[in-house]
Structures are given as C-alpha cells and as structure tokens.
Amino acid sequence: MKITQITLVMMFTAMLFACNQTKEKMDDKKQEVEAIFPKGEKGSKDLFTGNAYPTPLLNADSVYNTLIGNVYFEPGARSNWHIHPSGQILIITDGVGYHQIEGKPIEIIKKGDVIKCPPNVRHWHGASQDVGLQQLYVIPDTEKGIVKWYEAVTDDQYSASNLKNEK
Amino acid sequence: MKITQITLVMMFTAMLFACNQTKEKMDDKKQEVEAIFPKGEKGSKDLFTGNAYPTPLLNADSVYNTLIGNVYFEPGARSNWHIHPSGQILIITDGVGYHQIEGKPIEIIKKGDVIKCPPNVRHWHGASQDVGLQQLYVIPDTEKGIVKWYEAVTDDQYSASNLKNEK
Numbered sequence: 001m002k003i004t005q006i007t008l009v010m011m012f013t014a015m016l017f018a019c020n021q022t023k024e025k026m027d028d029k030k031q032e033v034e035a036i037f038p039k040g041e042k043g044s045k046d047l048f049t050g051n052a053y054p055t056p057l058l059n060a061d062s063v064y065n066t067l068i069g070n071v072y073f074e075p076g077a078r079s080n081w082h083i084h085p086s087g088q089i090l091i092i093t094d095g096v097g098y099h100q101i102e103g104k105p106i107e108i109i110k111k112g113d114v115i116k117c118p119p120n121v122r123h124w125h126g127a128s129q130d131v132g133l134q135q136l137y138v139i140p141d142t143e144k145g146i147v148k149w150y151e152a153v154t155d156d157q158y159s160a161s162n163l164k165n166e167k
Numbered sequence: 168m169k170i171t172q173i174t175l176v177m178m179f180t181a182m183l184f185a186c187n188q189t190k191e192k193m194d195d196k197k198q199e200v201e202a203i204f205p206k207g208e209k210g211s212k213d214l215f216t217g218n219a220y221p222t223p224l225l226n227a228d229s230v231y232n233t234l235i236g237n238v239y240f241e242p243g244a245r246s247n248w249h250i251h252p253s254g255q256i257l258i259i260t261d262g263v264g265y266h267q268i269e270g271k272p273i274e275i276i277k278k279g280d281v282i283k284c285p286p287n288v289r290h291w292h293g294a295s296q297d298v299g300l301q302q303l304y305v306i307p308d309t310e311k312g313i314v315k316w317y318e319a320v321t322d323d324q325y326s327a328s329n330l331k332n333e334k
Contacts, residue, residue: 036260037279057258057281064254066233066307068281087231091224091303093203093260112204114224114235136258138305140233 035134036093037070049152050077052126060142067139067146073097078126078158081150083119086141090115090125097133098161099125100153106161109133119144124153128161202301203260204237216319217244219293227309234306234313240264245293245325248317250286253308257282257292264300265328266292267320273328276300286311291320295328 040055051074058068071079073095081102090099092113099115100106102122109115109125117123127133139146207222218241225235238246240262248269257266259280266282267273269289276282276292284290294300306313 058256058283063285064256064283064307066256066305068256068258068305089225089231089233089235091235116225116231118230136303138233138235140231140307 035072039072040070043071047080047082047149048077048126049080049158050074050126052077052079057136060139060146062143065140065142067142068136070134070136073125073127073133073135075127075130075132076158077132078153079124080152081122081124083122083148083150084117084139085119085145085148086139087119087121088117088123089138089140090117091136091138092133093136094132094134096128096131097126097135098128098158099123100157108161109135122150126153126158202239206239207237210238214247214249214316215244215293216247216325217241217293219244219246224303227306227313229310232307232309234309235303237301237303240292240294240300240302242294242297242299243325244299245320246291247319248289248291250289250315250317251284251306252286252312252315253306254286254288255284255290256305256307257284258303258305259300260303261299261301263295263298264293264302265295265325266290267324275328276302289317293320293325 037055037057040053043052043054053072054069055071056069058064058066060067078098090109090113092109092111092115094111096108096110098106099109099117100123101117107115108128125135204222204224207220210219210221220239221236222238223234223236225231225233227234245265257276257280259276259278259282261278263275263277265273266276266284267290268284274282275295292302
C-alpha cells in the first residue's frame with residue numbers, strides 16, 4: 001500500500017469518527033431540549049399508576065392565585081382520577097398522551113396542545129402506551145382549592161385508548 | 168492514480184456528503200423540537216422592538232380567569248414596558264433572554280426558569296442579543312384586567328444587559 005492510500009484510509013477513518021461524534025453530540029442536545037424542567041422525584045403510587053415525575057414550578061400564594069408544575073409520564077403511566085375545584089389547564093410540551101373527562105371519550109394529547117378541564121369534573125391524564133408525555137399544568141383560582149384525588153385508572157379504562165386509536 | 172485510490176477518494180467524498188446530510192436532518196429536528204407552538208404572526212411595532220411573535224394559547228374567560236400564550240423573541244427583540252393588573256408568570260421553554268422590573272437590575276432568564284412579575288409593576292422581557300427566547304406567559308385573575316402598554320425599551324436600557332453580563 002502506498003503512502004497516498006494509507007493517508008486516504010486514515011482520513012476516511014477520522015471522518016467516520018468525527019461524523020459519529022457530531023451525531024452523538026446532537027442526540028445529547030435533542031435529549032436536553034425535550035426535558036425543559038428537572039425530572040424530579042417519582043410520584044406516589046397512591047396518586048399515579050406507573051412512573052410519573054411531578055415537579056412543582058410555582059407554589060400557590062395570595063398574589064398569583066395560581067399553581068404551576070410539570071409532570072413527566074413514562075409510557076403507560078397516568079394519574080388517578082381527580083378533580084380541581086377551579087379547573088385545570090394542561091400545556092403539552094412534548095410527547096403523546098391521553099386525557100379523559102369522566103363520561104367522555106379519551107382524547108389524544110400531544111406536543112403543542114392546550115387542554116382545558118372544567119371545575120369539579122373528574123378526569124385523568126397520562127402518557128400513551130409507547131411514547132412518554134411532558135406536560136405543564138396550570139391551576140387557577142387556588143383560593144377555591146387545588147385537587148381532590150380518587151381511585152386509580154384501571155388497565156381496562158386506560159386500554160380503551162387503544163380502541164380509540166384503532167378506529 | 169490507481170483504482171484503489173480512486174475508490175477511496177469516492178468513499179471519502181460520499182462519507183462527507185452523508186455526514187453533512189445527517190447533520191442537516193438533525194438540525195431540522197432540533198428546530199422542530201425547540202418550537203413547541205406555532206410561530207404565529209409578527210407582533211406590532213407599537214408593542215415590540217425587533218422581531219417578536221406572540222401566539223395566544225388560552226383566551227381569558229369567566230371559567231379559568233387565566234390568559235396563556237407563547238412569545239418567540241428573535242435575538243435582540245423585546246417587549247415595550249408594560250404592567251399587568253394581576254401580575255404575570257413567565258415560563259421559559261428555550262433560549263436565553265432578559266427580564267427587568269423597573270428600578271431593579273436586568274435578570275438573565277433561560278430555559279427552565281419560572282419568573283414572577285407582581286401586579287401593577289412596570290416590566291419588560293425579551294431575547295438576549297445573540298440567542299432567541301421561547302417563553303410562555305400566564306396572566307391570572309383576568310377579571311382585573313390584562314395588560315397596559317407603555318413606551319419602548321430604549322437601546323441604552325436594553326444594552327445595560329451587556330454591562331451585567333460583563334461583570
């Protein structure tokens with residue numbers, strides 16, 4: 001093998017390495033962008049099924065009367081049924097999930113969606129079976145109360161989202 | 168030049184091309200992830216300096232008493248001075264920018280930050296000189312009013328952020 005050939009092989013190998021490094025760096029960056037807020041601690045089994053990570057971002061006080069937080073739901077994870085005395089707004093910042101107001105069909109929620117749940121209505125929300133969900137929650141008028149928790153969403157209730165998807 | 172050498176040169180060229188294509192695709196993806204909400208229309212010159220794109224996400228009503236929206240500020244862009252009768256919460260979802268409450272130092276705001284501005288206090292917010300800003304705004308208790316606009320933030324007021332950075 002001549003020197004020119006050896007040089008070309010070395011350049012080719014270096015190029016492969018550099019290209020892979022660039023890809024890895026950009027994968028890291030993508031991951032970083034997806035998680036805007038710290039992941040936080042795993043939520044209680046008494047309130048969530050599966051792995052959900054709620055992170056408070058703004059505590060209720062008498063100035064803003066508003067509670068804000070983030071929840072990361074791993075695929076398959078969801079909240080228990082619950083109500084908010086003054087309603088709730090969900091802002092979906094990444095992923096795909098489900099929201100159901102009791103008695104209504106499950107709705108698919110995804111990045112960029114803004115979802116309203118009226119006051120004193122039972123609902124649940126969580127990730128889809130295959131893709132996680134990053135969601136902000138906003139609870140207004142906190143002087144009326146914040147949340148009342150009820151029973152877990154059963155596998156049958158949750159898997160009804162599959163039937164919807166197949167339609 | 169022998170056939171082996173020609174083959175190596177061709178492989179090297181193909182590799183360069185493929186690597187660049189991968190990078191471009193990932194740049195596209197990165198861009199897509201950064202913008203959670205539609206960019207919307209360019210904001211009025213009467214309210215913003217530079218290119219700012221406000222997008223309403225939740226209109227005020229009597230149920231939630233809350234107004235939510237997104238603003239994308241291109242580098243250098245900022246709001247005019249303004250007040251909110253019931254205050255404002257900013258949630259920074261990407262980039263780097265500035266927030267200033269009148270009479271206080273400019274604070275640097277960045278992805279993951281949650282910023283409060285009290286009721287009836289003049290403030291402005293916008294992007295840094297070199298990096299854009301994606302920010303959600305939440306205005307509570309909208310029955311008290313939403314916003315009162317004042318004059319533009321001058322270049323001198325805005326460039327005071329540079330002095331802060333150099334300290």
